[in-house]
Amino acid sequence: MLTFYIHRVTQWSASPTHHVLEKLSSVYLSFSVSCPPDFNYNTDGYEGDAGEDGKSQDGSETLPFIDESPTMSPQLCAPQGPDGETVLPTPLLAGGDIEKGLEMKRLVLSGFLASEEIYINQLEALLLPMRPLKATATTSQPVLTIQQVETIFYKIQDIFEIHKEFYDALLPSIQQWDEKVTVGHLFQKLASQLGVYKAFVDNYKVALETAEKCSQANSQFQKISEVTTLTQSPPLLSPTALLYKPIDRVTRSTLVLHDLLKHTPKDHPDFPLLQDALRISQNFLSSINEEIDPRRTAVTTPKGEARQLVKDGFLVEVSESSRKLRHVFLFTDLLLCAKMKKTAVGRHQQYECKWYIPLADLTFQTLDDSDACPSIQVLPEHEIEEMKIKISVLKNEIQKEKKAPKGQSRVERLRKKMNEQESWLLLHSPTIPFRIHNKHGKSYLFLLSSDYERSEWRESIQKLQKKDLQSCVLSSVELQVLTSSCFKLRTVHNIPVTGNKDDEETPGLYGFLHVIVHSAKGFEQSANLYCTLEVDSFGYFVSKAKTRVFRDTTEPQWNEEFEIELEGSQYLRILCYEKCYDKSMLNKDDNEIVDKIMGKGQVQLDPQTVQSKNWHMDVIEMNGIKVEFSMKFTSRDLSLKRTPSKKQSGVFGVKINVVTKRERSKVPYIVRQCIEEVEKRGIDEVGIYRISGVATDIQALKSAFDTNTKDILVMLSDMDINAIAGTLKLYFRELPEPLLTDRLYPAFMEGIALSDPAAKENCMMHLLRSLPDPNIMTFLTLLEHLKRVAEKEPINKMSLHNLATVFGPTLLRPSESESAKGQHITSASDIWSHDVMAQVQVLLYYLQHPPISYAELKRNTLYFSTDV
Numbered sequence: 001m002l003t004f005y006i007h008r009v010t011q012w013s014a015s016p017t018h019h020v021l022e023k024l025s026s027v028y029l030s031f032s033v034s035c036p037p038d039f040n041y042n043t044d045g046y047e048g049d050a051g052e053d054g055k056s057q058d059g060s061e062t063l064p065f066i067d068e069s070p071t072m073s074p075q076l077c078a079p080q081g082p083d084g085e086t087v088l089p090t091p092l093l094a095g096g097d098i099e100k101g102l103e104m105k106r107l108v109l110s111g112f113l114a115s116e117e118i119y120i121n122q123l124e125a126l127l128l129p130m131r132p133l134k135a136t137a138t139t140s141q142p143v144l145t146i147q148q149v150e151t152i153f154y155k156i157q158d159i160f161e162i163h164k165e166f167y168d169a170l171l172p173s174i175q176q177w178d179e180k181v182t183v184g185h186l187f188q189k190l191a192s193q194l195g196v197y198k199a200f201v202d203n204y205k206v207a208l209e210t211a212e213k214c215s216q217a218n219s220q221f222q223k224i225s226e227v228t229t230l231t232q233s234p235p236l237l238s239p240t241a242l243l244y245k246p247i248d249r250v251t252r253s254t255l256v257l258h259d260l261l262k263h264t265p266k267d268h269p270d271f272p273l274l275q276d277a278l279r280i281s282q283n284f285l286s287s288i289n290e291e292i293d294p295r296r297t298a299v300t301t302p303k304g305e306a307r308q309l310v311k312d313g314f315l316v317e318v319s320e321s322s323r324k325l326r327h328v329f330l331f332t333d334l335l336l337c338a339k340m341k342k343t344a345v346g347r348h349q350q351y352e353c354k355w356y357i358p359l360a361d362l363t364f365q366t367l368d369d370s371d372a373c374p375s376i377q378v379l380p381e382h383e384i385e386e387m388k389i390k391i392s393v394l395k396n397e398i399q400k401e402k403k404a405p406k407g408q409s410r411v412e413r414l415r416k417k418m419n420e421q422e423s424w425l426l427l428h429s430p431t432i433p434f435r436i437h438n439k440h441g442k443s444y445l446f447l448l449s450s451d452y453e454r455s456e457w458r459e460s461i462q463k464l465q466k467k468d469l470q471s472c473v474l475s476s477v478e479l480q481v482l483t484s485s486c487f488k489l490r491t492v493h494n495i496p497v498t499g500n501k502d503d504e505e506t507p508g509l510y511g512f513l514h515v516i517v518h519s520a521k522g523f524e525q526s527a528n529l530y531c532t533l534e535v536d537s538f539g540y541f542v543s544k545a546k547t548r549v550f551r552d553t554t555e556p557q558w559n560e561e562f563e564i565e566l567e568g569s570q571y572l573r574i575l576c577y578e579k580c581y582d583k584s585m586l587n588k589d590d591n592e593i594v595d596k597i598m599g600k601g602q603v604q605l606d607p608q609t610v611q612s613k614n615w616h617m618d619v620i621e622m623n624g625i626k627v628e629f630s631m632k633f634t635s636r637d638l639s640l641k642r643t644p645s646k647k648q649s650g651v652f653g654v655k656i657n658v659v660t661k662r663e664r665s666k667v668p669y670i671v672r673q674c675i676e677e678v679e680k681r682g683i684d685e686v687g688i689y690r691i692s693g694v695a696t697d698i699q700a701l702k703s704a705f706d707t708n709t710k711d712i713l714v715m716l717s718d719m720d721i722n723a724i725a726g727t728l729k730l731y732f733r734e735l736p737e738p739l740l741t742d743r744l745y746p747a748f749m750e751g752i753a754l755s756d757p758a759a760k761e762n763c764m765m766h767l768l769r770s771l772p773d774p775n776i777m778t779f780l781t782l783l784e785h786l787k788r789v790a791e792k793e794p795i796n797k798m799s800l801h802n803l804a805t806v807f808g809p810t811l812l813r814p815s816e817s818e819s820a821k822g823q824h825i826t827s828a829s830d831i832w833s834h835d836v837m838a839q840v841q842v843l844l845y846y847l848q849h850p851p852i853s854y855a856e857l858k859r860n861t862l863y864f865s866t867d868v
Contacts, residue, residue: 105263106177112256113174116167119249123160127153144214151210155200163249166190184273187257191280195601195621197250198284254281272608279606307482308332309489311460314496316430318445319354321377323427325495327351328446329486330460333469334358335436337444338486353483359461360469361439379428382801387425388538388567389837394418422497426539434458450534450541452573455597496539508536508568509605511635514695516561516615517547520576522625523554528579529598531627533562535569535605545692548720549579561695563726566605566633574620574627575600599625605633650706653734660774667778670705673716674728675785682721683788684795689806693726701727732810739775739782739811740842748812749835752842764845769857779811780854783846790847800847801840808840 130153137146144152166186173181257278264271311330316323317337329336338351394414401411430447434454437443448454474482517531533545544564550556577595599622610616610633617630651659651670659668682688697719704712705727716724732739740748744767751763768776786807790800813835846852 101263101265102179105260106174108256108259108263109170109174109183112252113167113170115252116163116170120160120163120167123156123163126156127160130156143218148210148214151203152207152214154203154207155196158196159200162190162193162196182268182270182273183260184270184277187253187260187277188273188280190253191277191284192618193621194250194280194284195619195626198287199621199624250281250285254278254285257281272612275608276606279604283604306332307334309486309491310464311457312486312490313492314426315434315446315448316427317354318447323377323447325423325427326354326446327486327490327492329490330457330464331482332464333360333472334474335362335461336482336486338483349487351483351486353479355444356474356479357436357438357441357444358469358471358473359465360471361441362461362465363437363439364435364458378431380799380801381797382799382805384425384429385801385805387421387428391418391421391425391538393837394421419497422539423495426495426497429538429540436461450573451532451543451597452534452541452575452600452602455575455600508570509566509607509610509633510568511566511633513564513566513569513572513605513610514561514632514634515545515564515572516630516695517558517574518628518630519555519557519559520625520627521555523598526552526554527598528552528581529556530577530579531558532575532577533564534573534575535564535566536571537567537569541571541573548694559696562692563695564692570605571602572605572631573600573602574622574629576622576625576627599623599627601627607633652702652706652731653736655736656739656774656778657772666774667781668731668774670731671728671778671781673712674724674731675781677716677724678721678728679785679788682725683792685721686795686797688721688789688796688798689725689729689803690798691722693720693723695726697723698726698730702730705731729806729810732807737815738813739779741771741775742814744770745812745814748842749838752838752845760845764842764849765852765857768846768852776857777854779846780852780857782807782811783852786847801844804840804844804847808843809836812839812842 130149133144133149134146136143137149166189169186170183173183173186257274261271261274261278264274309329309331313328315326315328317326318324324339326337326339329338334356336356337354339354341350341352394417398411398414398418401414430449432448432451432454434446434448434457435443436446448457513535515533517533520529520531523529528549528551530549531547532543534541534543536542545562547558547560550558576598578598580595601620601622603618603620610631612632615630615632617628620627620629651668656668660666663669665672678688685691701715701719701723703709704715709715738745747763747767751760751767754760754763768779771779786803787800789796789798790803793799
């Protein structure tokens with residue numbers, strides 16, 4: 001079949017332009033609006049219009065698109081409720097309808113399996129000419145080069161194998177059909193492999209161009225096409241429909257998932273799996289729409305040239321030594337930086353162009369030593385954290401006001417205030433430099449919060465620069481036309497703050513995400529490889545964890561587990577790097593990462609998937625590399641529960657006085673050894689106590705301390721320093737009651753709120769003196785250690801405030817029974833409650849206090865007392 005497409009490609013440019021693409025993509029999509037009960041999934045292919053070809057208005061070949069008009073939404077036209085909300089498929093089953101639903105489900109699956117068989121046969125037909133062409137590529141008289149064969153048939157073999165495996169697994173389930181049969185896991189796995197389709201789509205245009213050139217330049221190749229065409233049966237589809245077959249298949253699978261959900265009870269094990277598969281498929285189709293619909297992104301210049309918008313987004317530019325929020329637009333031939341103009345109320349918003357660079361003149365070279373590097377004002381991290389606290393408090397207030405009668409007017413005022421604070425956070429939090437340079441002009445500096453985002457911009461620009469680009473100079477009229485078009489062409493409409501989101505949108509997850517990075521494969525040659533994990537927080541992405549470097553391998557096996565704190569997060573990103581050890585490659589930008597990004601990918605954190613008690617395994621495909629990982633989520637309240645150990649022989653979960661009495665020590669051995677090791681080789685480590693250690697290493701250390709292993713000192717010296725820091729934090733977190741005790745917790749909360757410095761001093765010292773001796777000694781030991789860590793802040797980036805943020809809730813948060821009495825624990829999303837803010841402030845008070853000795857503390861008399 002592909003040979004037919006190769007033969008027809010030569011006639012492509014001569015064919016008239018029609019609206020076949022809309023018709024092709026809507027043939028199946030229209031069924032999602034009102035799919036008749038007797039719809040036959042056994043039919044395949046497109047009816048009519050098969051001979052028409054697809055072009056954009058400027059005459060260039062384009063991918064088919066999925067219409068996003070009101071009747072053809074990316075959500076596949078799920079039915080809408082009276083208020084316009086999309087209604088997800090719900091099972092139509094109740095009581096006696098279960099048996100009927102089961103039969104309907106079997107019928108849907110049987111029809112789909114039949115069409116799956118046709119699809120596999122079509123893919124097999126596509127692969128027929130590939131094998132002989134590959135065989136001749138290594139001979140003295142090749143028809144095509146191996147590279148040409150691989151480009152034209154890119155990913156078709158992988159797609160064939162995925163569907164063959166799916167078919168072989170689904171067939172026995174339908175043959176042995178009963179109420180116990182489950183198929184959701186098969187559809188979920190199929191959906192998780194959509195990255196292969198993404199790669200197929202990305203290669204689409206190159207495959208077309210390669211096939212066309214080969215047909216024109218190689219008569220032998222054209223003869224093979226013609227001969228194979230005559231022998232094909234049934235009648236063949238047009239080149240457009242043929243190449244769009246894989247995308248059509250995703251559309252078909254998505255429709256089937258809708259119908260399967262209608263006939264699956266909510267308590268059936270298949271239901272959550274089918275929902276997950278549907279979500280992944282819809283997101284994939286939606287992303288394909290955004291990337292391949294040229295009509296929404298095209299603009300014509302006065303000279304009649306076609307220019308398309310490829311990417312846009314909000315970036316922070318450093319201009320005149322201050323941060324400015326810009327909307328940056330990447331077109332096929334230039335990069336344009338704009339800002340939103342202030343307009344009168346009721347008038348349309350407009351953009352003002354600040355500057356543009358033709359891509360032919362754009363480079364990523366760093367500044368020479370002679371060039372002046374603009375100074376970047378970086379705020380202390382505690383100011384960033386304090387703003388997060390304010391935003392979280394406002395979010396809580398908004399939620400309370402929504403429930404209160406007549407609270408709407410105040411909600412709007414609170415929203416406005418929160419919007420301002422979130423905008424401030426987005427402006428001041430990024431620190432990763434992204435510098436671009438005009439060969440004939442000046443350099444420009446952006447700051448980003450994520451290496452993933454920087455890589456996306458760089459790759460998008462470099463991909464466009466591979467084409468034969470000419471430098472261009474826009475007249476004032478052309479520039480005005482282009483800037484005006486940005487408003488309607490933009491794909492990112494609002495800065496990513498909460499106030500710009502619908503109330504119905506998921507608020508994200510608050511708590512801890514456990515991620516195991518298992519392995520990766522697909523590397524062409526051995527390298528030193530590692531991965532980093534990023535999650536979104538307050539509208540921007542931050543790096544949260546990093547695996548070890550696996551040296552000189554093509555198949556790294558990390559199997560490392562991380563615990564990542566989530567602050568309203570909706571996405572997890574994984575980046576795979578090749579470690580660079582060449583000192584000459586060091587970049588002049590302070591925060592620039594010189595390690596090469598080998599691949600990157602993103603998954604949505606779906607609450608229904610990750611909140612189950614079981615691990616959810618997934619694969620991210622990135623540039624041909626596959627990274628395998630697992631994840632599960634624990635809510636903040638569950639993760640901070642203080643559960644006493646059932647056995648009193650260990651140290652974790654055992655009262656501190658029991659441990660010190662057993663050890664005949666003033667400070668637990670685990671605390672002393674972890675502190676000693678961190679001060680010996682971790683005090684200069686960037687983000688010490690902030691960067692997550694590998695969970696399996698932390699558990700190994702926990703077990704060693706609990707069993708009093710003789711080799712504990714050897715283990716500590718060999719272990720990654722972040723794992724040792726994590727073990728110390730875990731010890732304090734698992735104490736049956738906090739180090740500063742449940743009994744004194746209310747008094748600490750009252751004491752830190754005192755405004756008179758003298759009263760606060762007396763109160764806070766009295767409270768410290770009131771602790772049991774093991775608690776006082778351990779707290780003072782930890783306090784002096786954290787101060788020594790903070791002394792190295794210029795190197796390790798850990799200020800006193802950062803350390804208070806990490807340890808405050810751990811040392812003070814009440815145990816579950818006490819917090820229930822005082823109702824200290826609020827909702828899981830209340831990550832920065834007033835209590836948490838106060839817990840941080842208590843520890844910060846003692847960290848900022850002059851050195852406190854145990855002897856002086858006990859000797860001093862109390863001038864001011866409070867009831868404790």
